[in-house]
Amino acid sequence: MSQHLEPITIILVEPQFPGNIGMVCRAMKNMGLSRLRLVAGCNHRDSEAVKFAVAAVDLLEQAVCFNTLAEALADVTTSIATTRRSGKYRQELLTPPQAAQALLRQSGTTALVFGREDHGLSTADLSLCTLQATIPSSGELGSLNLAQAVLIFCYELFNAAALAPDIPQRTPVPSGDLEPLFEQMSATLQKIGYLNPQNPDHIMRAVRRILFRAELDRRDLAIMRGMFSQIDWAAANFSERKGQP
Amino acid sequence: MSQHLEPITIILVEPQFPGNIGMVCRAMKNMGLSRLRLVAGCNHRDSEAVKFAVAAVDLLEQAVCFNTLAEALADVTTSIATTRRSGKYRQELLTPPQAAQALLRQSGTTALVFGREDHGLSTADLSLCTLQATIPSSGELGSLNLAQAVLIFCYELFNAAALAPDIPQRTPVPSGDLEPLFEQMSATLQKIGYLNPQNPDHIMRAVRRILFRAELDRRDLAIMRGMFSQIDWAAANFSERKGQP
Numbered sequence: 001m002s003q004h005l006e007p008i009t010i011i012l013v014e015p016q017f018p019g020n021i022g023m024v025c026r027a028m029k030n031m032g033l034s035r036l037r038l039v040a041g042c043n044h045r046d047s048e049a050v051k052f053a054v055a056a057v058d059l060l061e062q063a064v065c066f067n068t069l070a071e072a073l074a075d076v077t078t079s080i081a082t083t084r085r086s087g088k089y090r091q092e093l094l095t096p097p098q099a100a101q102a103l104l105r106q107s108g109t110t111a112l113v114f115g116r117e118d119h120g121l122s123t124a125d126l127s128l129c130t131l132q133a134t135i136p137s138s139g140e141l142g143s144l145n146l147a148q149a150v151l152i153f154c155y156e157l158f159n160a161a162a163l164a165p166d167i168p169q170r171t172p173v174p175s176g177d178l179e180p181l182f183e184q185m186s187a188t189l190q191k192i193g194y195l196n197p198q199n200p201d202h203i204m205r206a207v208r209r210i211l212f213r214a215e216l217d218r219r220d221l222a223i224m225r226g227m228f229s230q231i232d233w234a235a236a237n238f239s240e241r242k243g244q245p
Numbered sequence: 246m247s248q249h250l251e252p253i254t255i256i257l258v259e260p261q262f263p264g265n266i267g268m269v270c271r272a273m274k275n276m277g278l279s280r281l282r283l284v285a286g287c288n289h290r291d292s293e294a295v296k297f298a299v300a301a302v303d304l305l306e307q308a309v310c311f312n313t314l315a316e317a318l319a320d321v322t323t324s325i326a327t328t329r330r331s332g333k334y335r336q337e338l339l340t341p342p343q344a345a346q347a348l349l350r351q352s353g354t355t356a357l358v359f360g361r362e363d364h365g366l367s368t369a370d371l372s373l374c375t376l377q378a379t380i381p382s383s384g385e386l387g388s389l390n391l392a393q394a395v396l397i398f399c400y401e402l403f404n405a406a407a408l409a410p411d412i413p414q415r416t417p418v419p420s421g422d423l424e425p426l427f428e429q430m431s432a433t434l435q436k437i438g439y440l441n442p443q444n445p446d447h448i449m450r451a452v453r454r455i456l457f458r459a460e461l462d463r464r465d466l467a468i469m470r471g472m473f474s475q476i477d478w479a480a481a482n483f484s485e486r487k488g489q490p
Binding site (some may be wrong): 029135 | 386389
């Protein structure tokens with residue numbers, strides 16, 4: 001069972017209270033997870049963090065810190081952003097059991113991403129993650145404590161891993177390898193007048209969603225990059241021949 | 246959905262840290278539960294409790310205190326003890342989803358019972374509850390924080406209540422009404438030499454389990470009491486006739 005859970009990483013974006021980081025470590029270890037990444041967080045070596053980690057202080061010590069979420073996701077294949085909100089740029093929200101299945105059927109490093117205690121994840125954070133999930137909760141008080149939210153997902157992962165068959169898994173490329181494709185697409189699509197140069201991200205967010213859902217592997221990525229190189233070339237050469245600017 | 250969750254009570258036995266009580270309130274409210282009972286606990290009006298309850302401070306204020314678990318269970322029908330251990334007197338352990346189903350198919354006040362942060366529930370506590378449940382967790386670190394354990398069960402209740410059909414529910418008698426039957430049975434079974442008077446509880450624990458699983462309703466209880474009154478009478482009269490002591 002543990003080999004299924006081993007590559008799954010918990011990422012906390014700007015956690016504010018050391019005690020919460022400690023409690024997250026304990027919840028992770030309770031459910032057999034061990035990899036923690038912190039993005040621009042508070043001091044996780046604080047005595048409060050150690051106190052709440054109890055016997056999971058080893059996870060705290062092994063936590064890896066990053067300056068940005070993009071850096072923390074660079075080697076991650078499937079990343080699931082957890083959110084309470086559904087808005088303009090929000091997409092389908094998975095339930096915790098669905099999120100567990102989505103992570104367990106991938107190989108490579110996968111991640112669950114949790115936002116700040118007060119504001120959660122920003123729209124920019126969400127657009128970096130390949131999927132989104134939420135915990136069903138009462139309308140009266142919907143906001144869970146950070147460590148409680150982490151526990152629910154880890155509990156569902158633990159349950160699902162116990163039943164996970166040893167089937168071959170797909171290997172999507174990590175997020176860090178997709179960003180150059182998105183940049184290339186954005187540049188080309190602006191050049192050919194498809195994207196509004198004043199606000200190219202509006203449509204690009206939808207394009208990102210489409211390609212995230214497609215879970216591109218190495219070959220898929222090469223095909224997409226080749227396709228947009230060709231579009232770029234064709235646009236330049238065809239417009240020149242027609243004498244367009 | 247809320248009418249299914251409304252009668253479900255969380256009982257904390259001797260909680261030691263006010264902060265945990267506060268976090269329990271928040272977790273309960275997150276998942277639509279509202280009834281909290283405390284048995285011989287620490288001061289739940291402490292500022293730490295209020296701080297961690299956040300927007301669920303109303304549950305904290307409405308918490309009802311009892312001196313003993315037996316008193317807290319007196320009007321409860323199905324009560325599920327949560328435990329990490331399985332030992333001599335331990336019985337089948339339900340998973341959290343199974344526990345949720347067991348509570349939702351009953352009417353009347355039902356309860357989930359959680360023990361002390363350090364030692365959990367005692368054997369005496371367990372023998373007062375009608376069923377037992379445990380949270381599957383990693384062998385490396387099996388012990389969950391109290392509020393985390395409460396959250397898992399409340400989360401499963403919330404999920405199950407969302408799908409619960411409006412079918413007629415059975416109405417078992419509350420635990421407080423079963424205790425006189427157990428006392429009657431114990432006395433009679435000692436009198437007829439079935440129970441060892443040095444340790445009548447050893448077999449009585451198994452008898453309690455049997456009748457708890459049977460979920461006696463009002464008529465079942467009358468039948469059992471009548472049966473043991475008759476056994477008592479017959480034992481007295483038959484032994485007298487035979488000249489036995």
